[in-house]
Amino acid sequence: MTEEELEKLGEAARQDHVPVMMEDGLASLLDYIRSHPRIQSILEIGTAVGYSAMNMASVRPDITVDTLEIDPQMAAQAEANIAAAGLADRVHVHLTDALAYRTEQVYDLIFVDAAKSQYRRYLEHFFANSRRGTVFVFDNLCFHGIVDHPELTHNRSTRQMTAKIRNFRNWLMVEPRFAVEYHADVGDGIAFARRVR
Numbered sequence: 622m623t624e625e626e627l628e629k630l631g632e633a634a635r636q637d638h639v640p641v642m643m644e645d646g647l648a649s650l651l652d653y654i655r656s657h658p659r660i661q662s663i664l665e666i667g668t669a670v671g672y673s674a675m676n677m678a679s680v681r682p683d684i685t686v687d688t689l690e691i692d693p694q695m696a697a698q699a700e701a702n703i704a705a706a707g708l709a710d711r712v713h714v715h716l717t718d719a720l721a722y723r724t725e726q727v728y729d730l731i732f733v734d735a736a737k738s739q740y741r742r743y744l745e746h747f748f749a750n751s752r753r754g755t756v757f758v759f760d761n762l763c764f765h766g767i768v769d770h771p772e773l774t775h776n777r778s779t780r781q782m783t784a785k786i787r788n789f790r791n792w793l794m795v796e797p798r799f800a801v802e803y804h805a806d807v808g809d810g811i812a813f814a815r816r817v818r
C-alpha cells in the first residue's frame with residue numbers, strides 16, 4: 622500500500638470520527654520504528670480500522686503486527702482494509718478484549734492505544750510478553766491538553782479519565798523498569814518506555 626493510500630485511509634477514518642492516531646504522533650512512532658531496525662515483532666492494543674497497524678507494517682517488509690480489537694465491526698473493517706492492502710500475511714487482527722488475550726510471544730514493540738484509563742493494566746498484562754529492550758508506546762498522554770489543564774472540561778467522566786492518565790504518566794516517568802522518553806508536544810502526547818529490567 623502506498624503512503625498516499627494510507628493517508629487517504631487515515632483521512633476517511635477521521636471523517637467518520639474513528640479515533641485514529643494524529644499525524645505527527647504517528648510520524649513519531651514510525652520514525653522510531655524506522656530508526657530501530659531490530660524491531661520486527663509488534664503488538665498493538667486497539668486496532669480501530671487498522672490504520673496505525675498498516676502504517677507500522679509498511680515501514681519494513683520484515684515487520685509483523687498482532688493487533689487486538691474488542692469491537693467486532695472495527696475488527697471486520699480492519700481485516701478488510703488489511704486484506705485490500707495485501708498485508709494479511711503480516712498484520713493479524715484478533716477480535717478480543719486485550720485483557721483476555723494471552724500469548725507466549727515476546728514482542729520488540731508494544732503499542733498501547735485502547736482505553737486510556739486502562740494503560741497501567743495493559744502494561745502489567747503484557748509485561749510478560751516483553752524483554753529488556755522492548756519498547757512500550759503510549760499515545761494520548763495529554764488528552765487534548767486536559768491532562769495538564771483539567772479546567773478545560775466540565776465533563777465529569779473526561780475529568781476522571783484524564784486524572785487516571787495523569788496518575789499513569791506520573792507513575793511511568795519514575796518507574797524503575799523503564800527508561801522513558803516523553804514528548805508532550807508530539808501528537809496528543811506520546812511516550813516511548815523502554816524496558817530496562
Ligand SMILES: C[S@@+](CC[C@H](N)C(=O)[O-])C[C@H]1O[C@@H](n2cnc3c(N)ncnc32)[C@H](O)[C@@H]1O
Nearest residue numbers: 641642667669672673690691692718719734735
Ligand atoms: C484510539 S482507537 C485505536 C486507533 C488505532 N491504533 C489507529 O491509530 O489507527 C482505540 C481502539 O481500541 C479499542 N478498544 C478499547 N478497549 C479495548 C480492549 N479492552 N481491548 C481491545 N480493544 C479495545 C476500541 O474499540 C478502539 O477501536
